Amino acid sequence: MQTIFVMVKCELGRSYEVADEAVELEQISEVHSISGQYDLMLKCYLDDGVDIGQFVVDHIQMLPGVKDTFTLIAFKAFA
Template sequence: MQTIFVQVKCELGLAYQVADEAVDIEQVSEVHSISGQYDLMVKCYLDDSADIGQFVVDTIQRLPGVKDTFTLIAFKAFS
């Protein structure tokens, strides 16, 4: 399983709508509103064979109201 975090910049006034759409995506486990350059942080779990770039381009970037994304690939979770 691959874990990625996608920071999403939304069109003005659409962050909550984008978040509502994103939580319905099967691979998305959490969506948080954040401060700073981006509006949302989306945590996703992808199959090991999944193409991360293709997922982001075809699934996250195509959500209505998404203006820009920045993807982080996680390697190891610590507890």
């Protein structure tokens, strides 16, 4: 299992709409509203072997209202 975090910049006034659509995707476990340069942070779990870039392009960047993304790949979770 691969864990990635995707920060999303939304079109003005569309953050809640994007968040509502994102939580419907099976691979996205959490959607957080954040401050700063980006509006949302998505925690995603992808099966091993799934192309991360292709997932982001095909599923997250295609959500209506998404303007920009920034992807972080997580290597290890600490308890």
